[in-house]
Amino acid sequence: MGRPTIELDSKLVQYARSLAKKITDDVQKIIDEHSTVSTERATLRLLGVDGVVGEEQVPLVNVVLDKLKEWNMLDQGAFKPVVSAAIVLDKDVQQVCEAIADGLDLRTLPQPKRNIYEAFSQKLVEEAVARIKRKSEERDALLRELGDPPKPYKYLIVATGNIYEDVVQARAAVFQGADIIAVIRSTAQSLLDYVPYGATTEGYGGTYATQENFRIMRQALDDAARKVGRYIRQVNYASGLCMPEIAVMAAFEGLDILLNDAMYGILFRDINMLRTFTDQYISRLVCAYANITINTGEDNYLTTADAIEKAHTVTASQLINEQFAIKAGLKPQLMGLGHAFEINPDIEDSLLYEIAHAMLSRELFPDCPVKYMPPTRYMTGNIFKGYAMNTLFNLVSSMTGQSIQLLGILTEAIHTPYMHDRYLALVNANYVFSATRHLGDEILFRPGGFIEKRANEVLKKAVELLEHISDVGLFSAIEQGIFADIRRSREAGKGLEGVFKKGEAYENPIRDALERELGVKG
Amino acid sequence: MNQQKLVKPYGDQLNDGAVQLSFTLPIEFGPLAREAAKKFCEKLGFYEVTIATMEDLHEGYTFFVVYGKTDVAVDVSSIKVIAPKIQRLPREKIDELVLQKFKRPIVVVGATIGTDAHTVGLDSILNMKGFHGDYGLERYKAFRVYNLGAQVPPIELVRKVREVGADVVLVSQVVTQRNIHIQHLTELMELLYAENLRDDLLVIAGGPRITHELALELGYDAGFGSGTTPSEVANFIVQELLKRRGL
Numbered sequence: 001m002g003r004p005t006i007e008l009d010s011k012l013v014q015y016a017r018s019l020a021k022k023i024t025d026d027v028q029k030i031i032d033e034h035s036t037v038s039t040e041r042a043t044l045r046l047l048g049v050d051g052v053v054g055e056e057q058v059p060l061v062n063v064v065l066d067k068l069k070e071w072n073m074l075d076q077g078a079f080k081p082v083v084s085a086a087i088v089l090d091k092d093v094q095q096v097c098e099a100i101a102d103g104l105d106l107r108t109l110p111q112p113k114r115n116i117y118e119a120f121s122q123k124l125v126e127e128a129v130a131r132i133k134r135k136s137e138e139r140d141a142l143l144r145e146l147g148d149p150p151k152p153y154k155y156l157i158v159a160t161g162n163i164y165e166d167v168v169q170a171r172a173a174v175f176q177g178a179d180i181i182a183v184i185r186s187t188a189q190s191l192l193d194y195v196p197y198g199a200t201t202e203g204y205g206g207t208y209a210t211q212e213n214f215r216i217m218r219q220a221l222d223d224a225a226r227k228v229g230r231y232i233r234q235v236n237y238a239s240g241l242c243m244p245e246i247a248v249m250a251a252f253e254g255l256d257i258l259l260n261d262a263m264y265g266i267l268f269r270d271i272n273m274l275r276t277f278t279d280q281y282i283s284r285l286v287c288a289y290a291n292i293t294i295n296t297g298e299d300n301y302l303t304t305a306d307a308i309e310k311a312h313t314v315t316a317s318q319l320i321n322e323q324f325a326i327k328a329g330l331k332p333q334l335m336g337l338g339h340a341f342e343i344n345p346d347i348e349d350s351l352l353y354e355i356a357h358a359m360l361s362r363e364l365f366p367d368c369p370v371k372y373m374p375p376t377r378y379m380t381g382n383i384f385k386g387y388a389m390n391t392l393f394n395l396v397s398s399m400t401g402q403s404i405q406l407l408g409i410l411t412e413a414i415h416t417p418y419m420h421d422r423y424l425a426l427v428n429a430n431y432v433f434s435a436t437r438h439l440g441d442e443i444l445f446r447p448g449g450f451i452e453k454r455a456n457e458v459l460k461k462a463v464e465l466l467e468h469i470s471d472v473g474l475f476s477a478i479e480q481g482i483f484a485d486i487r488r489s490r491e492a493g494k495g496l497e498g499v500f501k502k503g504e505a506y507e508n509p510i511r512d513a514l515e516r517e518l519g520v521k522g
Numbered sequence: 523m524n525q526q527k528l529v530k531p532y533g534d535q536l537n538d539g540a541v542q543l544s545f546t547l548p549i550e551f552g553p554l555a556r557e558a559a560k561k562f563c564e565k566l567g568f569y570e571v572t573i574a575t576m577e578d579l580h581e582g583y584t585f586f587v588v589y590g591k592t593d594v595a596v597d598v599s600s601i602k603v604i605a606p607k608i609q610r611l612p613r614e615k616i617d618e619l620v621l622q623k624f625k626r627p628i629v630v631v632g633a634t635i636g637t638d639a640h641t642v643g644l645d646s647i648l649n650m651k652g653f654h655g656d657y658g659l660e661r662y663k664a665f666r667v668y669n670l671g672a673q674v675p676p677i678e679l680v681r682k683v684r685e686v687g688a689d690v691v692l693v694s695q696v697v698t699q700r701n702i703h704i705q706h707l708t709e710l711m712e713l714l715y716a717e718n719l720r721d722d723l724l725v726i727a728g729g730p731r732i733t734h735e736l737a738l739e740l741g742y743d744a745g746f747g748s749g750t751t752p753s754e755v756a757n758f759i760v761q762e763l764l765k766r767r768g769l
Contacts, residue, residue, distance in 0.1 A: 168581055171580070171581050172579050172580045172581040172583060175580035175581065176579065176580060187642075188672075205642075303651055344655070377655050378654075378655050380654055381749070418546065419546050419579055419583055419585075420544065420545075420546045420579060420585040423577065423579050423585055484650075485650055485661075486650060
């Protein structure tokens with residue numbers, strides 16, 4: 001399916017990207033000097049460490065990290081001490097971690113010879129990387145076998161709190177026409193500094209993201225996919241305090257898409273900036289290598305700031321997210337940059353603005369599977385009006401050639417979707433997408449008309465904003481409340497205590513290997 | 523005594539009692555599902571039940587849109603509505619009013635107290651983002667907001683009230699079991715009295731199970747239920763404080 005085009009000022013586009021690059025270059029320098037507890041836990045998970053300890057079900061990787069911190073060994077990272085112990089004790093890494101939970105003190109152990117350590121490390125790294133590769137190839141094979149549904153992909157959320165109930169709803173949604181299923185997480189999981197364990201049947205406003213829940217849903221979706229004869233994508237959320245670990249678990253279980261924004265946690269979850277920037281980098285390395293598409297969260301800006309007045313903040317953030325993604329080796333095909341249909345429906349010609357903004361995202365990121373979010377802010381209890389708004393949303397998506405369509409739910413702002421709310425969303429999208437399948441081929445926007453002008457105007461304002469951010473630095477810009485009208489201080493926010501400066505002895509051979517494989521970092 | 527005034531739903535004729543319903547039954551799409559839906563509506567007291575559409579949701583679920591008529595009527599003369607009295611002023615006007623009369627922002631402390639972990643109600647009133655396109659209190663120049671989040675022990679909340687010299691306390695209770703929200707709300711009120719803070723404070727409760735009537739019974743100044751917008755709360759706070767402080 002083709003899509004219409006508009007003319008953007010190409011010099012301005014180039015300049016915008018160079019500004020975004022400079023902004024993120026400055027941040028990346030700081031990222032490279034730091035690591036986080038979640039990064040180190042993800043490293044242990046990549047080495048195969050799993051399981052929980054005691055009645056409290058504390059993840060083993062958390063127990064180990066707490067011990068390393070207690071022993072003042074954290075600044076060398078988790079890899080070296082744990083792998084060294086495996087060598088001198090002749091155990092595998094999982095056994096070493098279990099022994100630490102049982103009281104083993106790594107400070108008492110001798111160091112292995114460097115050449116033995118290096119050979120052993122290399123073997124472990126190769127195994128870890130191969131595990132991800134294998135899974136991603138498995139997914140590719142299934143995608144080829146079943147075939148890719150036409151875009152925009154219809155994306156639906158299930159959120160019962162009970163993974164087994166989610167499975168029923170997800171399967172029903174697939175049979176009704178959904179292409180992508182996201183299991184939304186339990187309220188406030190993003191603020192947990194650990195990943196819960198096992199299959200879970202209770203949650204509020206969503207279901208805990210656990211590796212076992214990932215596996216259960218993956219199996220159910222693959223089964224349904226075979227029945228309907230089209231590939232079904234699975235989504236979860238690598239945001240919050242455990243971005244790197246969720247990315248690793250998703251890679252192990254073959255998820256297709258992860259919500260992953262370089263700034264969302266800072267702005268909307270009050271997570272410390274340094275923590276988020278550092279975590280997003282590692283999590284994106286994993287996504288890039290595992291062939292997982294990231295979805296960024298620019299749509300959220302428009303739920304707090306005005307969608308017309310602040311449209312350029314979405315564009316600026318998309319450009320910043322793009323540069324961070326490039327630094328982590330993500331190809332455009334894996335960058336699901338976000339935007340949203342959130343303009344006040346009472347505004348005259350609101351649809352023209354929506355089309356202009358949607359076209360801007362398409363035109364700026366032609367190779368990215370852009371994620372388009374439905375109206376939420378102006379959804380009221382009037383479900384009938386809401387349904388009409390969702391129809392226009394679907395129309396704009398189809399005619400402008402968006403890729404990932406998070407379907408609007410008519411009961412948005414009332415309750416989490418009922419089963420038939422999702423069904424009605426699919427009825428709407430199936431109708432609109434089929435009715436307008438080739439509309440994009442036929443549309444020509446008037447050169448110099450409202451839509452083209454508006455898109456360029458937003459771009460121009462985005463450039464002005466990027467200039468300002470480039471001058472003051474991204475940290476200060478966030479402190480000034482530039483995104484979503486929310487101010488966050490660099491010295492505050494959750495998870496700051498889990499950030500540390502890498503010591504001279506710091507090692508993370510898995511990360512080094514990912515960087516090497518992806519061709520980032522010289 | 524008021525004269526009875528019986529009212530029934532209105533379709534296109536007075537007292538026709540016409541109602542539309544939609545729901546899903548966990549029954550496989552088919553004749554049995556249709557009969558079950560009809561019976562269900564009849565049990566609800568509807569007659570002339572019409573299944574306008576029934577659709578297959580798969581996995582053993584069926585969706586219905588149903589029309590029916592009812593003889594149930596309510597006597598509106600017997601209903602009393604207790605609600606806080608407020609005038610709806612726009613945000614700019616509130617900001618201006620507070621600047622003029624208080625000469626400083628009104629200090630608001632909000633929390634979800636006790637075991638309740640849900641901040642959705644509290645956040646929708648306090649957070650910048652607001653609710654239904656209506657900005658939260660953080661957005662107003664008129665307020666300085668301290669949002670303490672969820673599971674705050676009442677004693678913690680009281681400490682914060684003293685520390686920041688709060689003018690207003692907002693307490694949210696969303697998910698509760700066996701009316702534990704009433705215990706929590708009572709405990710907080712008792713603490714505020716014990717600490718001699720009650721009289722100078724505006725204390726407001728909110729949540730899906732809170733009504734203005736219940737809040738007044740518990741000694742609160744107001745109660746706001748589901749669907750309350752931040753601007754309603756903002757207006758109540760400002761107007762009530764102006765009145766109380768004779769400004």
